[in-house]
Amino acid sequence: MSNIVAIVGRPNVGKSTLFNRLVGQRIAIMDNESGVTRDRHYGEAEWCGKFFTVIDTGGYVNGSDDIFEEEIREQVDIAIEEATVVLFIVDSDVGLHPLDSEFANKIRRSKKPVFLVANKSDNNRRLHMSAEFYELGLGEVWPISSQNGTGTGELLDEVITHFQIEGTEDPNAGIPKIAVLGRPNVGKSSFVNALLGKKRSIVTDLAGTTRDSITSRYNAYGNEFIFVDTAGIRKKSKIKEDVEYYSILRSVKALEESDVCVIMIDAERGLESQDMSIIWMAHNNKKGIVILVNKWDLIEKDSKTAHTFQESIKEALKPIDYPLIMFISVLTKQRIFQAVEAILKVYDNRGKRISTSELNDKMLPEIDYYPPPSVKQKYVKIKYITQLPTKSPTFAFFCNLPQYVGESYSRFLEHKLRDYFDFEGVPISIVYRKK
Numbered sequence: 001m002s003n004i005v006a007i008v009g010r011p012n013v014g015k016s017t018l019f020n021r022l023v024g025q026r027i028a029i030m031d032n033e034s035g036v037t038r039d040r041h042y043g044e045a046e047w048c049g050k051f052f053t054v055i056d057t058g059g060y061v062n063g064s065d066d067i068f069e070e071e072i073r074e075q076v077d078i079a080i081e082e083a084t085v086v087l088f089i090v091d092s093d094v095g096l097h098p099l100d101s102e103f104a105n106k107i108r109r110s111k112k113p114v115f116l117v118a119n120k121s122d123n124n125r126r127l128h129m130s131a132e133f134y135e136l137g138l139g140e141v142w143p144i145s146s147q148n149g150t151g152t153g154e155l156l157d158e159v160i161t162h163f164q165i166e167g168t169e170d171p172n173a174g175i176p177k178i179a180v181l182g183r184p185n186v187g188k189s190s191f192v193n194a195l196l197g198k199k200r201s202i203v204t205d206l207a208g209t210t211r212d213s214i215t216s217r218y219n220a221y222g223n224e225f226i227f228v229d230t231a232g233i234r235k236k237s238k239i240k241e242d243v244e245y246y247s248i249l250r251s252v253k254a255l256e257e258s259d260v261c262v263i264m265i266d267a268e269r270g271l272e273s274q275d276m277s278i279i280w281m282a283h284n285n286k287k288g289i290v291i292l293v294n295k296w297d298l299i300e301k302d303s304k305t306a307h308t309f310q311e312s313i314k315e316a317l318k319p320i321d322y323p324l325i326m327f328i329s330v331l332t333k334q335r336i337f338q339a340v341e342a343i344l345k346v347y348d349n350r351g352k353r354i355s356t357s358e359l360n361d362k363m364l365p366e367i368d369y370y371p372p373p374s375v376k377q378k379y380v381k382i383k384y385i386t387q388l389p390t391k392s393p394t395f396a397f398f399c400n401l402p403q404y405v406g407e408s409y410s411r412f413l414e415h416k417l418r419d420y421f422d423f424e425g426v427p428i429s430i431v432y433r434k435k
Helices: 015-023 068-083 098-110 124-138 152-162 186-195 242-258 273-284 304-317 335-352 356-369 407-421
Strands: 003-009 041-047 050-056 087-092 114-119 141-143 177-182 214-220 223-229 260-266 288-294 324-327 382-389 394-399 429-434
Touching: 003 015, 003 068, 003 098, 003 382, 015 041, 015 050, 015 087, 015 114, 015 152, 041 152, 068 098, 068 124, 087 098, 087 152, 098 114, 098 124, 114 152, 114 382, 124 141, 141 152, 177 186, 177 242, 177 273, 186 223, 186 260, 186 335, 214 335, 242 273, 260 273, 260 335, 273 288, 288 304, 288 335, 304 324, 324 335, 356 382, 356 407, 394 407, 407 429
Parallel strands: 003 050, 003 087, 087 114, 114 141, 177 223, 177 260, 260 288, 288 324, 394 429
Antiparallel strands: 041 050, 214 223, 382 394
16 A cells, blocks of 8 residues: 555646656656646655655546547546545646536545645746636645746645555565567557556557556566556657657666566567667667567468467577567467566576576586687687676676687577576676686
């Protein structure tokens, strides 16, 4: 159980700006365009020693042309249901809006502590204008400016009086973080929703539906994960609006902060250049990699189709040959839970520790049988091996002439390490040090 503060209101009143101020980071995407935020977005905050979770939500509207309207309203309803305290944001610059009155009628029924927050009250004129919101009948109006922080301290002083517990500084600390990545419209949000058994992210046939990186807790096989559903990553040349640019930045950040990257591929389109770019990005950041080929139910196949498809992926990715590849269908839920087992295996492999004695018992006979080739009449003698205390598997080979060990011999050693110790799905780093 934790303290939860939900930020709600109609579009473009500054909800995401306030969210970013409370969590102390630019997590939510902000733009003058209405309707940028669609899904529920969670962040952690602290005030006067009380820790709490903040939920940013999309703008609540009725009867608009926005095709996401109904889905956004559902996300807002869930946020209010989860909340300990609700911050109802209105705009002092615009004044009382019919949508504010409509939403006020709805929020009265929630039976949660509600703070009516008049945002953009950053000058005397707007400060006086905020008084008209008393007409909504929700009690005291709290004038603030989420842009420069005016009034937020007084607001939080009152908000935390409704918390029953101290809260946890970082409830996600130590929990494996899984980033779900891929091109737009390959089924990332549908995959996360299917695992959670609920609509955590809005799903449509339109590419670019997900904009922020959406985090969700998931419990399976006695383990807890943080799944991060990300926006689709397209080539730079195809990015035409600022919102998409910032969405992709959030996706890359999610990749960099993850333990395992799940890269989803469309079975009908196969492995494309952008998929390869994402996989290489994960490889260069030394993340565990699971490749999920989605929409497998749409492919006509025989007994050799999966093997042929898998070999074509491995051929295209050379020299990266370690990712774990699975064929799934989110729509029919085919093998999606086996995919979770695969993700767990890759996470465990990334943290696997091999004792120095076991490494030397297995690897030194292989090195004696096939020693490093001589270079300029220099003969490399590898004396012993140990694993270094790094986040991804890194092995130090101590030898007399480390500068003369070639790339091809390093690949030979990597393959032997994989043969003996099963590091499927994770990159292996090898360093040579002088003995």
